[in-house]
Amino acid sequence: MRKNPKNGTMKFSLRSLIWVPLTFSIGFALSASLIVIQARDDIREELESATHVAKSLALLIEYDRIGAQEAKNLQFRHIRISTQPPHLVNQSLNVSMPSWLANWTLGDVGSDWQKYSIHLDPVQMWTVYATPEDELDEVWESLTSTFFVFLVSALLCIALIQFGLNDVLKRMRQFSRAMTEMRDGHLETKLPETSPIVELQAIARQFNATTLILKQAREDNKSLSISLINSQEQERRRLGSELHDNLGQIIAGLRARVYLLNIQTQSEMSASGLETLKSVSDELEEAHRVIRNLITELDPMDLQTVNLNEALNQICMKWMQVTYIECELEASCEVSPAITLVAQEVVHIIRIVQESLHNIYKHSNANKVTVSLVNTRDYLDLKIEDNGVSSKELKSGYGLRSMQVRAKELGARLRIQKHSTGVTVHLHKTHQRAHSNELLDC
Structure with missing residues (x-):
């Protein structure tokens, strides 16, 4: 009081x-x-x-x-x-x-x-x-x-x-607590609809109806987000397969033809022709490398056989080869008992790392990136830090929204902070319990 x-x-x-x-x-x-x-x-x-x-x-x-x-x-x-x-x-x-x-x-x-x-x-x-x-x-x-x-x-x-007014004040306190819980995302909260005061009954019914609507909307959004993410993953795999089976094979065939042409006409072709042929061969080699990188980015690896640590290591290595920006991986995982992740959770984490690295390459002007992973019995902590300086403000574009959706699907908290020495992407997930199927080690 x-x-x-x-x-x-x-x-x-x-x-x-x-x-x-x-x-x-x-x-x-x-x-x-x-x-x-x-x-x-x-x-x-x-x-x-x-x-x-x-x-x-x-x-x-x-x-x-x-x-x-x-x-x-x-x-x-x-x-x-x-x-x-x-x-x-x-x-x-x-x-x-x-x-x-x-x-x-x-x-x-x-x-x-x-x-x-x-x-x-x-x-x-x-x-x-x-x-x-x-x-x-x-x-x-x-x-x-x-x-x-x-x-x-x-x-x-x-x-x-x-x-x-004892009952009124009691219901008002209940309503205040329920509103706080609803604000924090706990939509399972219900208010008792039995009261001698008609107005309080109406408020309780309206509140309960609102929570049901919000809960259903959240479930619908969650289902839609999952569907979009799954569709995105399927489209990534399809594009990767198309690039590998079609464009990749075409470029590989062209490289072979240029190689044979170089051998067959080496004694007959002029120096300028040989130089042009070598230039074409180098460009085809570069195109083949770019195609391989695109395929790796779209569908990086078989997540059923590769654990998170190895996946992050491969991503960092490939990213350094493409961008020539130093990427250091620091991973610390408990071995006994092993904290395991579902394959879909590993996909979410990898996509968050990929999106973060893409934003760094596009906006940050950095020359060094550090990816640190700590996975313990109780939590998983992932940080992507760069030393770049960007004049652009962080905006909620498609990439950032996708990262937020994936973090929610993980049940994790995602924070993106811009400071004078770069940008830090921080993902923190508290482990609830061991999963029963599709388990991958850290």
Whole structure:
């Protein structure tokens, strides 16, 4: 129930604990003010009446119409009889309420009231006077009663609010936790749809329906991503096979023909012709090398027989031969127990490495790349780091999106960070359990 320092908001329970007492306090203050204002007029009227009674009583006592002691023993409202002469009578208020409140209640009525002397004999003088003490005590009783009524009402109101909104606050907390879990991707979260409040039932039903829709959409996206990746892999293999069986064979045949032509016509051909024939042979050799590299990139190896470490080593070697950029592989894998990967997982990792190397060659202007792999019992950690400097900002193109999709299929976290000394592609996967089929060693 603390205040949130970020935006100044607070919990509803704390807000009710503040606003309800504040509202009742304002109500009590207004009621008390009305009581005091009304009491001020009543005191003025009562004092005027009591002053006349005090004057009459003083005359009755002085003329022996009533005994002084008998009159003193009588209880007169708003009237006091003192055995002291007027100049010695202490008229300070003797009331239950605080003096400041008494003075405020009296207002312009004041505290110096008319005193009437009673001459009992030549040496003895009593005093009769009116006082607002009784009226002030009544006002104080009214104020205290009103205060306790407001206090009990405020406590009951807070209790009823807390009791009445307990289910609402509980459901709101559940809804907040469910929204947090949904934001984090946990779409299995459900809210109970049973509640005495119709609005809460509607919110729960809407939330559960939304999670079902999102879950289905995520499953559809996942299926689509898998289909696209599988189609991509099939197309890669088809193109690799087509290049190998058709264009590769054609270039190999041309190379053989040029070689035979060179042998058959070497003695008859001029020097310029031989030079041209050699140039054609070199270009065919380069074309054959490029075709082999394309075939290797499209379908690098038989992943059913080659483990991840060997695959990465071959990729680095081939990449260095094509780009002339140094590529260093650092691999560390536990042997016992061996952490194994499904063939499809190895494909995803290899494609992420290939896409990263392709981006480095295309954008980074690097002269050294480090591929580091750590595969332990608990996790797999892959980093591709270069020392290039690129002026282009990282954009979410097809290649990066493909890497993200493959990382999700791996159940891994992919981060791409650009810094002053190059770009780092970091893939981290936490191992869940050993797979039951198609296992490949690290």
